[in-house]
Amino acid sequence: MSDRLQSTRLFVEAALHAHAEIQLDNAGSHYLANVLRRGIGDVVILFNGRDGAWTAKITELSKKAVSLKPISQVAEQVASPDIWLIFVPIKRARLDFMAQKATELGVSKIWPVQSAYGQMKRINDHRLEANAIEAAEQTERLDIPEIGAFESLTALLSNWPEDRSLIFCDEGEAGATHVLPETILPPLRGKPAAILIGPEGGFSPDERRMITDMSQSVALSLGPRILRSDTAALSALSLYQAYCGDWRSL
Amino acid sequence: MSDRLQSTRLFVEAALHAHAEIQLDNAGSHYLANVLRRGIGDVVILFNGRDGAWTAKITELSKKAVSLKPISQVAEQVASPDIWLIFVPIKRARLDFMAQKATELGVSKIWPVQSAYGQMKRINDHRLEANAIEAAEQTERLDIPEIGAFESLTALLSNWPEDRSLIFCDEGEAGATHVLPETILPPLRGKPAAILIGPEGGFSPDERRMITDMSQSVALSLGPRILRSDTAALSALSLYQAYCGDWRSL
Known part of the structure; x- marks a missing residue:
């Protein structure tokens, strides 16, 4: 379990696909940089409730903004029971x-x-x-x-x-x-x-x-x-x- | 449910029977008198893990001690699943x-x-x-x-x-x-x-x-x-x- 829990998973609003560029807001930047201490080049997992789970690499990181580049889909979208x-x-x-x-x-x-x-x-x-x-x-x-x-x-x-x-x-x-x-x-x-x-x-x-x-x-x-x-x-x-x-x- | 939850239930260590006199310690006295605002003559429910549930009347109440007199058994002891x-x-x-x-x-x-x-x-x-x-x-x-x-x-x-x-x-x-x-x-x-x-x-x-x-x-x-x-x-x-x-x- 430890490995699975330790991979950072972040919910984002934006569409996830191979040509997307994801921008996080202040709160997301703070969380990634200061709470999780991730840096440029680190890989996290993104999901948005529609496009499954994607690995994504941090390409820019400042106090105000983070950019991430989706790499590949690692899980297909699954709906929860109604x-x-x-x-x-x-x-x-x-x-x-x-x-x-x-x-x-x-x-x-x-x-x-x-x-x-x-x-x-x-x-x-x-x-x-x-x-x-x-x-x-x-x-x-x-x-x-x-x-x-x-x-x-x-x-x-x-x-x-x-x-x-x-x-x-x-x-x-x-x-x-x-x-x-x-x-x-x-x-x-x-x-x-x-x-x-x-x-x-x-x-x-x-x-x-x-x-x-x-x-x-x-x-x-x-x-x-x-x-x-x-x-x-x-x-x-x-x-x-x-x-x-x-x-x-x- | 409101009625059931509102009846005060207290766990005690002592044996419960019709001739018992139950003494509570400081914490019990504080809880009954100051938290629940009960007074002499009020009836609460006592249980001890052995003798079922008993109604009991408050017969003495000071800052340091409370005495209660068991009245009658209102539920038989039931063991929880093992x-x-x-x-x-x-x-x-x-x-x-x-x-x-x-x-x-x-x-x-x-x-x-x-x-x-x-x-x-x-x-x-x-x-x-x-x-x-x-x-x-x-x-x-x-x-x-x-x-x-x-x-x-x-x-x-x-x-x-x-x-x-x-x-x-x-x-x-x-x-x-x-x-x-x-x-x-x-x-x-x-x-x-x-x-x-x-x-x-x-x-x-x-x-x-x-x-x-x-x-x-x-x-x-x-x-x-x-x-x-x-x-x-x-x-x-x-x-x-x-x-x-x-x-x-x-």
Whole structure:
């Protein structure tokens, strides 16, 4: 693992091909030169979510800018399974954590929502995205999860896509659902799905009714203990990947 | 969930029965009186890992001491599945996190070990235990995971119990194992097992050989992405509980 982790992987916006010249901004220059101590001639790996992974050589490096020249494609683009994570954020530190870990676990969209008993009124989208990018660089995925715009859970659910299953983990109702994951998850293979994690303060009765009334919703139990919402999110994503997702297709 | 989380749950060392009188120390008094703002006559829930859960009434409360009188047993003692988590700690903050999350996920023993490429030379057992106790209080489990004494991985493995499977998650060898969890985990149901998480710096060749040579070891793959060791631990524990553990017995 050490070798794999030690190769520097950077997400860039620009197209990657043999004739491209990639310019990084101030932050990228600082990171490469001062944090990673790379210099002209060093080779790193670039990805942009569309063109796979490319080796690239540093051709210019100053305090303000870095130029890199793509050499060759070393991995083809692979899409992550179509699984969203919808959750009610509580604290900023745990929101960072959720974005990082969900990205490692291959989520395709991270969607913070507001619920009746939620505490956060605003979300820093850029911070969420920065956490997702950093985790993608470390975990060697070649795409970045999309970040859903913060809105109310009821608004999101009232426009819910017909064909997307809603895997509903309600720690507040622990003991209410006795269905094994091997019963409910395998039928969802290859189809769009989302995991919805209940807030630690619980859903409101209206929210709960709205969820359980949806034909796309299916309840997933995460055992007899009460999990924090971040633990529940990681557990549910792990089960999804093992039963339905790309942990099957190695 | 809100109701369940809001009832105060406290771990105590003393025996719990109808004629007991429970004394808390300074820290317990401070927590009950100043953090939770409870007073004489208030009822909390106590557990000790042996006698189930008891409601108890606060009968005395000063800055230095609290007395509680158990009222009645509200849950019988339940043992967690016999699953250990063995890992190589990296940073203190992530060690805290690992202890909390593993406790939530029902681990029976948390065992930090030293490996050839590990960075931490010492572990604060009390801090590890405090994190486990706090998580047990929040997650509503009635036992506290045991904390294994910090020693070298090779010493631990050379005294490995004959009957305990070693589920080996080696993120360093991602792609090496193509076995689905539904193939390797269900045969382990009802038997002692341990999850061993590779350090992010990788095992040494000697350590790796020692592990793969053991008749009790079985490799579990956690997908195509490289997971941080804490993510790998939570994912593996989640899969274990879903395929073998007490998420099945609701």
